[in-house]
Amino acid sequence: MxxxxxxxxxxxxxxxxxxxxxxxxxxxxxxxxxxxxxxxxxxxxxxxxxxxxxxxxxxxxxxxxxxxxxxxxxxxxxxxxxxxxxxxxxxxxxxxxxxxxxxxxxxxxxxxxxxxxxxxxxxxxxxxxxGQSLDTINYGNLELDRRACTVKIDAELVEMKQREFRLLEIFLSHTGRVLSKEELLDHLYGFDESPSPNAIETYVARLRKKLQSSSVDIRTLRGLGYLLDRENG
Structure with missing residues (x-):
């Protein structure tokens, strides 16, 4: 198929x-x-x-x-x-x-x-x-192309592994919303897989490093989860 x-x-x-x-x-x-x-x-x-x-x-x-x-x-x-x-x-x-x-x-x-x-x-x-008409998502100086599976910061390509890319997609699809570790795990894994919640912490840490030069930040809200937000408002 x-x-x-x-x-x-x-x-x-x-x-x-x-x-x-x-x-x-x-x-x-x-x-x-x-x-x-x-x-x-x-x-x-x-x-x-x-x-x-x-x-x-x-x-x-x-x-x-x-x-x-x-x-x-x-x-x-x-x-x-x-x-x-x-x-x-x-x-x-x-x-x-x-x-x-x-x-x-x-x-x-x-x-x-x-x-x-x-x-x-x-x-x-x-x-x-x-409610979208395009395959690209723009947020601050960040651009994610779903079809090409690429991420750019200020028009410069940023190399990302698949899990990092998919995690960023989840955040960009839920801007302004706090996402718990459990929700993130549900999106990233099927029910035949048994990842540890620590896996999310690892991927978030890696993703933060890749986004250091961007105008967006992944905030940790203790006891609640993570929130993708633009720096300085």
Whole structure:
């Protein structure tokens, strides 16, 4: 399905795919890019997880054992969840597509599909969900390009490892909001990984060093978490 990984922002992703080989391939690509990815192979399991866990994006196949994809989507929206959902479907009738959108799908892609189109659709869904129209985020003298996976300070490239880049994305997507260690861990790791909260401290410390020449700062609020802010106001 995927030849390149298509997600721009750092995300917690739920992949619902009954083809285990395909699902594992998607999950591994997501993890290598620094995203938190969870994989389930039945609609029933997906529905149970979505009752208790929030995600930034759900990639949902329709032909699933247990509950089918339509039912998973319908139950998700009945709980008033606004989580973006991309449907992968072999159905090609216009009536089927209208039904999916009416059930609350954010977009759909018919199988077989072009990988480039899949990438573009997922980026577009996330931009719409975040109220953004571009793949770049500018904050102070800092620029982050989600598509190119680059960071610039005063137009100069700053080298960052994947986890550092993804952590910065999270902060830039939640400016003005205090983020706890637990929230950061949820975004960076899947439920099959068991990182220590100390891992966040390590990544924040590394990121601060990379941002020393920028006009932004990651503040520690004792007992609460971290806040990205512009220096001097």
């Amino acid at each position: 995927f030849v390149t990984f298509f997600f721009g922002k750092n995300m917690r992703i739920l992949i619902v795919e009954d083809d285990e080989i395909l699902g594992e391939a998607i999950s591994q690509r997501a993890t290598k890019q620094g995203h938190g990815a969870d994989l389930v192979t039945t609609g029933t399991k997906a529905n149970e997880i979505l009752k208790h866990q929030s995600y930034d994006l759900v990639i949902l196949d329709l032909n699933l054992p247990g509950l089918n994809g339509d039912q998973v989507l319908e139950k998700l929206r009945s709980r008033h969840s606004k989580t973006p959902v991309l449907i992968l479907t072999a159905r090609d009738q216009i009536e089927d597509r209208i039904q999916l959108l009416d059930l609350g799908a954010d977009d759909y892609l018919a199988k077989p599909f072009d990988f480039g189109e899949l990438e573009a659709r997922c980026r577009a869904i996330l931009r719409r969900h975040q």
